[in-house]
Amino acid sequence: DSSPFLFSFASLGVKMVAVQLPTEYGYVIFASLATFIVNLYLGGKVGAARTKHKVHLPQMYSPTNDQFNCVQRGHQNMLETLPNLLALLLVGGVYAPIVSAVSGGLYCVGRLLYAYGYASGKPSGRRLGAVQYLGFLGLMVANVSFALSLLGVASLRLW
Numbered sequence: 001d002s003s004p005f006l007f008s009f010a011s012l013g014v015k016m017v018a019v020q021l022p023t024e025y026g027y028v029i030f031a032s033l034a035t036f037i038v039n040l041y042l043g044g045k046v047g048a049a050r051t052k053h054k055v056h057l058p059q060m061y062s063p064t065n066d067q068f069n070c071v072q073r074g075h076q077n078m079l080e081t082l083p084n085l086l087a088l089l090l091v092g093g094v095y096a097p098i099v100s101a102v103s104g105g106l107y108c109v110g111r112l113l114y115a116y117g118y119a120s121g122k123p124s125g126r127r128l129g130a131v132q133y134l135g136f137l138g139l140m141v142a143n144v145s146f147a148l149s150l151l152g153v154a155s156l157r158l159w
Contacts, residue, residue, distance in 0.1 A: 021094060024101070028093030031104030032086060038108045039082065042075040042115050049119075067121045074115030074126065085136070092142030095149065103138030106131055 050056065053068040062068045085107055093100035114129020148154040 019094070022097050024097035025093055027101035028089060028097050028104070031093075031101040031108070032089055034105065034108045035082060035086065035089075035111075038111050039075075039078060042078055042111070045115065045119065046072055046075045067119075070121055070123060071115075071119045073123075074118035077114065077118075077126075078111050081132075085139070088136070088139035088143055092139050092146060095146035096142040099138055099142050103135040103142070105135070106138065107135030110135060 049068050049071040053062060053065045055062045055065065055068050061072060085104070089100055089104045089107075092103075110129045110132025112129075114126045114132060117125030117128035119125075145154075
């Protein structure tokens with residue numbers, strides 16, 4: 001009856017758990033999609049800067065063109081923070097979807113400001129993007145609240 005390529009976790013003694021997501025989790029999904037769009041946009045900016053400044057692949061940075069390097073770092077820094085952000089967003093969103101989605105939005109705005117400021121050719125311009133850390137703070141609060149709730153220590157409802 002069953003395909004030889006399919007197996008049941010139940011046959012391995014693994015119990016499945018159903019997770020009921022709040023309706024508002026849809027906002028969390030939109031926030032995660034926004035990070036994807038921002039990443040594509042910044043990657044496109046790097047591609048355009050490669051053409052403009054004649055920095056060819058596979059060369060990651062230019063030894064002589066700081067303008068290109070600043071554009072590249074603006075995108076690279078997003079790639080360095082994105083895995084943590086997405087983990088915090090998707091987990092925290094189960095417990096506090098609105099707080100998490102808004103925090104994800106702040107992160108996206110911050111990433112765009114950071115990259116814009118950095119691309120000015122002056123690395124200090126990236127300070128514009130500090131708002132992204134408000135997004136991380138909101139996600140940390142959502143995740144700590146979720147963890148404490150699961151442990152039965154405290155039940156903070158974040159609306």
